[in-house]
Amino acid sequence: MSRSAHPAGPRHADVLPEGHYAAPPADLNALDPKVWAQTVDRNEDGVVTVGGIAVTRLAEEYGTPAYVLDEADFRARARAWRTAFGADADVFYAGKAFLSRAVVRWLDEEGLNLDVCSGGELATALSAGMPAERIAFHGNNKSPQEIERAVRAGVGRIVLDSFQEIVRVAHVAQSLGTRQRVQIRITVGVEAHTHEFIATAHEDQKFGIPLAGGQAAEAVRRALRLDGLELIGIHSHIGSQIFDMSGFEVAAHRVVGLLKDIRDEHGVELPEIDLGGGLGIAYTSDDDPREPHEIAKALTEIVTRECESARLRTPRISVEPGRAIVGPTAFTLYEVGTVKPLEGLRTYVSVDGGMSDNIRTALYDAEYSVALVSRASDAEPVLARVVGKHCESGDIVVRDAFLPADLAPGDLIAVPATGAYCRSMASNYNHVLRPPVVAVRDGEARVIVRRETEEDLLRLDVG
Numbered sequence: 001m002s003r004s005a006h007p008a009g010p011r012h013a014d015v016l017p018e019g020h021y022a023a024p025p026a027d028l029n030a031l032d033p034k035v036w037a038q039t040v041d042r043n044e045d046g047v048v049t050v051g052g053i054a055v056t057r058l059a060e061e062y063g064t065p066a067y068v069l070d071e072a073d074f075r076a077r078a079r080a081w082r083t084a085f086g087a088d089a090d091v092f093y094a095g096k097a098f099l100s101r102a103v104v105r106w107l108d109e110e111g112l113n114l115d116v117c118s119g120g121e122l123a124t125a126l127s128a129g130m131p132a133e134r135i136a137f138h139g140n141n142k143s144p145q146e147i148e149r150a151v152r153a154g155v156g157r158i159v160l161d162s163f164q165e166i167v168r169v170a171h172v173a174q175s176l177g178t179r180q181r182v183q184i185r186i187t188v189g190v191e192a193h194t195h196e197f198i199a200t201a202h203e204d205q206k207f208g209i210p211l212a213g214g215q216a217a218e219a220v221r222r223a224l225r226l227d228g229l230e231l232i233g234i235h236s237h238i239g240s241q242i243f244d245m246s247g248f249e250v251a252a253h254r255v256v257g258l259l260k261d262i263r264d265e266h267g268v269e270l271p272e273i274d275l276g277g278g279l280g281i282a283y284t285s286d287d288d289p290r291e292p293h294e295i296a297k298a299l300t301e302i303v304t305r306e307c308e309s310a311r312l313r314t315p316r317i318s319v320e321p322g323r324a325i326v327g328p329t330a331f332t333l334y335e336v337g338t339v340k341p342l343e344g345l346r347t348y349v350s351v352d353g354g355m356s357d358n359i360r361t362a363l364y365d366a367e368y369s370v371a372l373v374s375r376a377s378d379a380e381p382v383l384a385r386v387v388g389k390h391c392e393s394g395d396i397v398v399r400d401a402f403l404p405a406d407l408a409p410g411d412l413i414a415v416p417a418t419g420a421y422c423r424s425m426a427s428n429y430n431h432v433l434r435p436p437v438v439a440v441r442d443g444e445a446r447v448i449v450r451r452e453t454e455e456d457l458l459r460l461d462v463g
């Protein structure tokens with residue numbers, strides 16, 4: 001496509017955003033391995049491939065928009081977490097990041113456990129054959145039906161989130177003639193450096209039972225008294241998309257402090273602690289996430305040190321990474337529909353999806369990267385904003401991005417690092433159909449979650 005056929009947008013010098021896109025990258029065709037799935041590459045024709053398959057072929061076969069998931073990468077990351085924590089710890093993948101039956105099978109095969117937080121996630125896990133004892137059931141308001149189902153299924157642990165729930169779970173377990181293994185989720189009063197909506201350990205929010213004021217100690221007292229419960233440990237999750245380990249350090253210190261108080265008061269050493277998930281990934285080249293082995297080392301050292309100084313046996317540690325496993329493994333493939341250069345401002349690039357397949361930009365001001373993937377281009381960079389097709393001006397997928405000036409309708413662009421919290425938070429806003437998830441591995445692609453159809457939409461509409 002010649003540049004004259006498509007007028008270039010404003011030059012990047014006109015309106016420079018702050019942060020990551022303050023300057024165009026040296027090479028718009030380069031694919032930073034930090035943000036792209038492991039098997040992503042650009043072939044000699046300039047077309048991006050994943051698992052050995054060209055994105056142009058994927059678009060032809062499965063349509064756009066589509067989430068494209070690199071199965072080898074998913075398995076490698078799951079394995080890296082498993083190996084890093086070793087035999088003395090447990091890794092629970094947080095299903096809320098993205099869950100499907102194929103994913104459950106991969107996790108099972110790679111030796112990971114699974115954290116679910118709703119009846120729907122539990123049903124998905126069980127229907128794909130995840131052994132119930134390797135499932136942890138979370139949530140701040142589990143329904144009585146959900147609790148009963150989880151206890152009947154024999155889930156390995158239920159994470160108790162309130163005083164009411166302590167009684168509810170005990171009651172269900174007792175009436176079913178069983179003892180349910182439980183942890184108590186506490187809030188340790190840590191301010192995680194992340195977006196307010198995804199920070200969860202400060203006290204003024206809905207999750208957990210505050211350590212402050214002795215509430216957590218009281219919850220433990222009550223749980224230990226109830227026959228239907230076997231209290232196995234304390235749980236803390238401080239937030240999401242965190243890079244700084246100091247929050248975990250403070251959390252571990254306070255959780256171990258509670259274990260010590262429990263030992264002193266009840267003569268019981270609880271055998272487990274769960275430090276939750278929340279480890280950050282790279283959405284742009286500016287992000288520097290830690291490797292699982294560094295995280296495992298840091299967390300294990302903190303807990304061991306704290307326990308030694310409290311003269312406690314070191315409990316078995318568990319963690320619950322979601323984003324850090326699935327996030328980097330997928331990208332969203334879109335077709336460009338319109339390109340609108342606004343003089344002196346920026347170029348608006350409309351794609352065939354939007355806030356219904358990625359709400360994170362609108363909800364958290366999340367930053368993403370983007371690249372032209374159906375061809376290489378040596379056109380100059382223009383400052384662009386990638387927007388969706390929804391009837392809303394906040395329908396932004398990538399707020400600030402440099403794309404080549406010759407970008408044109410029909411080109412395919414891809415947004416990397418959309419494996420976590422995109423399909424799982426997708427909506428039908430404007431009755432837009434949710435995209436499929438296509439898994440690729442070793443030159444083969446298969447749909448693991450199919451594209452929604454108008455029939456699916458109309459099936460729910462029974463009026």
Ligand code: LLP
Pocket residue numbers: 094096097115138198237239240241276277278279320321322323324360364420421425
């Ligand atoms: N464990 C618990 C108890 C959690 O609540 C969460 C996430 C995780 C583990 C996994 O966190 P991860 O490792 O994936 O950060 N929708 C937001 C994130 C919400 C996270 C909710 N809980 C986002 O798109 O950033």
